[in-house]
Amino acid sequence: MNTAMNTPELPAREAMEFDTVIVGAGPAGLTAAIRLKQLAPDKSVVVVEKGSEVGAHILSGAVIDPIGLDRLLPEWRSEDTPLKTAVSADRFYMLGASGALPLPAAMMPPLMSNHGNFIVSLGDVCRYLARKAEALGVEIYPGFAAAELLFENDAVAGIATGDMGIAKDGHHKAGYARGMELRGKYTLFAEGARGSLSKLLIERFALHRGREPQKFGIGLKELWQVAPAQFRKGLVQHTFGWPLDNRTGGGSFLYHYDDNLVAVGFVLHLNYRNPYLSPFEEFQRFKTHPLIRGIFEGGKRLCYGARALTEGGFQAVPKLSFPGGALIGCAAGFMNVPRIKGTHNAMLSAMLAAEHVATALGEGRSGDELAGYDAAWRASPIGRDLWRVRNAKPLWSKFGTLAGIALGGLDMWTNTLGFSLFGTLKHGKPDYATLMPAAQCRPIAYAKPDGKLTFDRLSSVYLSNTNHEEDQPVHLHVRDRALQKSSEHDVYAGPSARYCPAGVYEWVEEAGQPRFVINAQNCVHCKTCDIKDPNQNITWVPPEGGGGPNYPNM
Ligand SMILES: Cc1cc2nc3c(=O)[nH]c(=O)nc-3n(C[C@H](O)[C@H](O)[C@H](O)COP(=O)(O)OP(=O)(O)OC[C@H]3O[C@@H](n4cnc5c(N)ncnc54)[C@H](O)[C@@H]3O)c2cc1C
Numbered sequence: 001m002n003t004a005m006n007t008p009e010l011p012a013r014e015a016m017e018f019d020t021v022i023v024g025a026g027p028a029g030l031t032a033a034i035r036l037k038q039l040a041p042d043k044s045v046v047v048v049e050k051g052s053e054v055g056a057h058i059l060s061g062a063v064i065d066p067i068g069l070d071r072l073l074p075e076w077r078s079e080d081t082p083l084k085t086a087v088s089a090d091r092f093y094m095l096g097a098s099g100a101l102p103l104p105a106a107m108m109p110p111l112m113s114n115h116g117n118f119i120v121s122l123g124d125v126c127r128y129l130a131r132k133a134e135a136l137g138v139e140i141y142p143g144f145a146a147a148e149l150l151f152e153n154d155a156v157a158g159i160a161t162g163d164m165g166i167a168k169d170g171h172h173k174a175g176y177a178r179g180m181e182l183r184g185k186y187t188l189f190a191e192g193a194r195g196s197l198s199k200l201l202i203e204r205f206a207l208h209r210g211r212e213p214q215k216f217g218i219g220l221k222e223l224w225q226v227a228p229a230q231f232r233k234g235l236v237q238h239t240f241g242w243p244l245d246n247r248t249g250g251g252s253f254l255y256h257y258d259d260n261l262v263a264v265g266f267v268l269h270l271n272y273r274n275p276y277l278s279p280f281e282e283f284q285r286f287k288t289h290p291l292i293r294g295i296f297e298g299g300k301r302l303c304y305g306a307r308a309l310t311e312g313g314f315q316a317v318p319k320l321s322f323p324g325g326a327l328i329g330c331a332a333g334f335m336n337v338p339r340i341k342g343t344h345n346a347m348l349s350a351m352l353a354a355e356h357v358a359t360a361l362g363e364g365r366s367g368d369e370l371a372g373y374d375a376a377w378r379a380s381p382i383g384r385d386l387w388r389v390r391n392a393k394p395l396w397s398k399f400g401t402l403a404g405i406a407l408g409g410l411d412m413w414t415n416t417l418g419f420s421l422f423g424t425l426k427h428g429k430p431d432y433a434t435l436m437p438a439a440q441c442r443p444i445a446y447a448k449p450d451g452k453l454t455f456d457r458l459s460s461v462y463l464s465n466t467n468h469e470e471d472q473p474v475h476l477h478v479r480d481r482a483l484q485k486s487s488e489h490d491v492y493a494g495p496s497a498r499y500c501p502a503g504v505y506e507w508v509e510e511a512g513q514p515r516f517v518i519n520a521q522n523c524v525h526c527k528t529c530d531i532k533d534p535n536q537n538i539t540w541v542p543p544e545g546g547g548g549p550n551y552p553n554m
């Protein structure tokens, strides 16, 4: 360990040197760490994680395709792992306001089948991966957010964790501690969808040049313990249609697993147009459908949370490598949208990147560009997985739910046979640019929650166990307050109060004037505000490490 002086007025920051630094202990970060140690056991690997423990910030469906795990840890099937429920039945419905039309499995392209997949808590899978990584000698530091990029000669040279103990007004409290520098020959960014440092890297190295804009959805999820009579172990059910109108993309998932657990969630595409739309309330409304509501009778809601996911697919994946590091997993955006699966590709991309890092370290290199990793992914199983579904999202966005899904299904079939009638379609606008002025839209009336099946935001956030040190600078940066009022409020009627799944943003009247209030302590780190604010006026930065949700098993 050595010390390094950087900013004169601040105390020196300690620096630690590693062969590889990894940001984020999700499936991508932990897989990369394990693969590196498998290939180069004598090289040092550190993983930083902003959650209070591994898994605390992980929220997913999740039905996972085990292709990544099979390649990484072939022994997993003979071990005690959190993958205890194999998918036993797969249902797909189109919902109307009171009815449901089942879509026969034979209509679905084979790539949509969940046969051989497992229903899991992804947080628990990450805890299992973390144990494996630590057994191989990986150092994992939960409770530390990577807050700053370190550069040397324009190459990434590692990260610095955030300072701890800064008060809301900026003064240093008793117990103030400077962040740490974690310096690496290579740094892998595994921050998941809309990673805060990954976003800076994409801009700095123009990694998005020549690509379609990344697209996103917001996924909201509840975990329920249901009455035994309602439980169908291994059942996977998806719906689209109601309660969304034909122009708004999204749908639900419902997975029965382990002991009477049902993961229910709703994904809403963030290219929606009506600023009055509330993803949270649409999710609550979805649960009241006659096909759905009975499942939760006599059950208990255990947990709640939300997280953005990437939807841009093949044509939106940025360049992955830059001097000194690379993007892996959903920080790059390898989510397969129609399959609602990204974990397998997160793991495969992490293994691919780790293999290139191990080779580079073995050759004594450091800080250069892992161009071979970027060159390899399209011809790998990741590229093949994403290529076949590349038009599903653009067709949905362009033609609406009914025609878009039908055309997307046709395109996935023809791609399975090796051709497409559409070539490669574009996504069009980034999600922040799709909102229409409120004056051109109709307000949406949502029913009051009943407290049994449907809930309000605050009682929901309570179940995410979210906790932030209250006396710290607000981690949601509003660049221009006047613009927030003149545009977000006056033109778009304050959509942040509706798209935020945690009730962080409010417009309150004070002396006849609207005032923008940010309840930052409620933030569940979903990143939706960073994506959807119509002026890109809100930037999410990591709060003090360890803050945020504490998901037990999401
Ligand atoms: C609602 C929903 C349902 C989904 N359903 C499925 C499904 O059924 N099957 C499937 O395969 N996939 C599903 N996905 C997608 C899947 O969850 C992702 O593809 C996968 O989690 C990506 O893994 P990752 O490691 O890249 O990122 P993440 O899982 O997001 O992990 C990133 C980690 O990095 C940490 N981190 C981020 N920034 C920093 C920082 N600056 N400093 C320190 N730590 C940081 C985070 O706290 C987190 O622990 C779903 C996603 C959502 C939101």
Ligand code: SF4
Pocket: 476, 499, 500, 501, 502, 503, 504, 505, 522, 523, 524, 525, 526, 527, 528, 529, 530, 540
């Ligand atoms: S403040 Fe932003 S990141 Fe936090 S919960 Fe709300 S929308 Fe998500």
